[in-house]
Amino acid sequence: MVKVVKFGGSSLADAEHFKQVASIIKADPARKYVVPSAPGKRSKEDTKVTDMLYHCYEMITARENIDEYYDQIKARYNQIIAELGMSFDISGELEYVKSAMQHSSGRDYAASRGEYLNGLILAKYLGYDFIDAENVIFFKDNGTFDEEKTNVALTEELKKHEHAVIPGFYGVMPNGTIKTFSRGGSDITGSIVARAANADLYENWTDVSGFMMADPRIIDDPCSIKTITYRELRELSYMGATVLHEDAIFPVRYAKIPINIRNTNRPEDEGTMIVSDTNDYDTQRIITGVAGKKGFTVITIEKDMMNSEIGFGRKVLEVLEDNEISFEHLPSGIDNMSIVVSTTEFEPHKDKVITSINRMVRPDSIVVENGLALIATVGRAMIKAKGTAARVFNSISGADVNIRMIDQGSSEISIIVGVEEHDFDKALRAIYGEFVK
Numbered sequence: 001m002v003k004v005v006k007f008g009g010s011s012l013a014d015a016e017h018f019k020q021v022a023s024i025i026k027a028d029p030a031r032k033y034v035v036p037s038a039p040g041k042r043s044k045e046d047t048k049v050t051d052m053l054y055h056c057y058e059m060i061t062a063r064e065n066i067d068e069y070y071d072q073i074k075a076r077y078n079q080i081i082a083e084l085g086m087s088f089d090i091s092g093e094l095e096y097v098k099s100a101m102q103h104s105s106g107r108d109y110a111a112s113r114g115e116y117l118n119g120l121i122l123a124k125y126l127g128y129d130f131i132d133a134e135n136v137i138f139f140k141d142n143g144t145f146d147e148e149k150t151n152v153a154l155t156e157e158l159k160k161h162e163h164a165v166i167p168g169f170y171g172v173m174p175n176g177t178i179k180t181f182s183r184g185g186s187d188i189t190g191s192i193v194a195r196a197a198n199a200d201l202y203e204n205w206t207d208v209s210g211f212m213m214a215d216p217r218i219i220d221d222p223c224s225i226k227t228i229t230y231r232e233l234r235e236l237s238y239m240g241a242t243v244l245h246e247d248a249i250f251p252v253r254y255a256k257i258p259i260n261i262r263n264t265n266r267p268e269d270e271g272t273m274i275v276s277d278t279n280d281y282d283t284q285r286i287i288t289g290v291a292g293k294k295g296f297t298v299i300t301i302e303k304d305m306m307n308s309e310i311g312f313g314r315k316v317l318e319v320l321e322d323n324e325i326s327f328e329h330l331p332s333g334i335d336n337m338s339i340v341v342s343t344t345e346f347e348p349h350k351d352k353v354i355t356s357i358n359r360m361v362r363p364d365s366i367v368v369e370n371g372l373a374l375i376a377t378v379g380r381a382m383i384k385a386k387g388t389a390a391r392v393f394n395s396i397s398g399a400d401v402n403i404r405m406i407d408q409g410s411s412e413i414s415i416i417v418g419v420e421e422h423d424f425d426k427a428l429r430a431i432y433g434e435f436v437k
């Protein structure tokens with residue numbers, strides 16, 4: 001049995017958390033490979049080390065002196081080492097990093113050192129080997145992750161180590177420079193390592209006990225989700241339910257390695273299992289979760305006999321493409337078609353888009369409305385449960401909220417409705433209340 005464990009920044013923010021992390025790792029001999037983030041916030045007002053490193057980079061670019069500011073970063077690592085009672089001297093590493101940053105090693109290099117230094121300390125503390133991500137995580141020239149090369153190299157490397165720490169968040173470009181994933185990217189490294197180790201489980205330790213069925217800022221004390229499929233998670237994270245980096249799913253998904261989201265501060269909680277498939281429809285609630293987001297615009301185009309006009313849809317979408325706008329949804333009728341786009345993406349190109357659509361397809365009318373919120377009700381059990389859509393719609397209208405758009409999509413595991421932004425919370429509560437009694 002092999003488990004790959006990833007610990008987020010809040011789980012490694014100070015010495016106390018390091019101790020907790022070590023006891024979690026040592027409690028299960030299967031926890032062989034560890035992927036750490038950089039030290040996160042110790043309190044609400046605190047700054048993550050990654051953000052401090054980005055700031056150093058900006059100061060250097062602005063030709064400011066970083067001595068004093070960098071001392072704070074040093075202090076964070078030195079304090080962790082001292083409070084762990086270790087006799088580990090990291091000052092040479094800290095000086096090297098500072099000087100490399102000052103000698104234009106780049107923004108990503110600077111940011112990545114948070115994980116690198118934390119990884120060195122954690123490896124020493126656990127008595128595990130240290131594998132520098134720069135030797136095993138590869139990017140291509142165009143900046144995308146090189147999955148094949150990485151998997152071959154990492155699989156080989158892991159075979160040489162019984163236990164190892166591999167820092168998250170970064171890898172190397174073909175020309176040898178350091179590149180990071182996007183923010184929160186240690187989740188991705190964890191997933192890549194899990195795949196290469198052919199792990200039985202990828203445990204992702206954070207500061208919450210998994211996913212909630214709804215946003216706790218809107219729903220009081222929502223129920224937690226025990227199991228969720230990758231597909232359901234994708235639908236919910238599209239709506240902004242973030243606990244895990246979206247790209248962290250792909251490496252383990254094909255290898256069918258489940259991800260377990262766990263809480264470092266409450267290791268007794270089971271957390272949420274993210275799995276490729278599950279058959280426990282009977283014990284499962286009809287809906288797995290409900291999430292949504294604001295900030296959408298609907299462009300509604302009407303034209304008589306639109307349905308028989310060949311190429312109509314393509315021309316309209318071409319206009320969006322030319323303006324580099326992606327569309328989120330495309331509900332359409334017989335003589336009309338609506339395009340839902342992100343308001344921030346659309347607004348700067350609005351006039352040009354409307355003029356072009358008018359020219360390309362000569363519609364009877366185009367109406368643009370802002371202020372739309374989308375809510376997705378997601379559940380794998382919906383496929384078998386009759387009347388779910390009716391319950392979603394009835395609950396919303398029962399709350400006196402007008403539904404502006406419906407999109408059941410083809411996935412069958414989610415029903416998406418559009419409502420006015422000011423009705424967002426009300427509609428979300430109504431749906432949650434309907435299915436979770």
Ligand code: ASP
Pocket residue numbers: 008009037038048050114168169182183184185186187
């Ligand atoms: N430290 C990086 C960040 O803050 C990566 C991570 O924590 O996953 O984005």
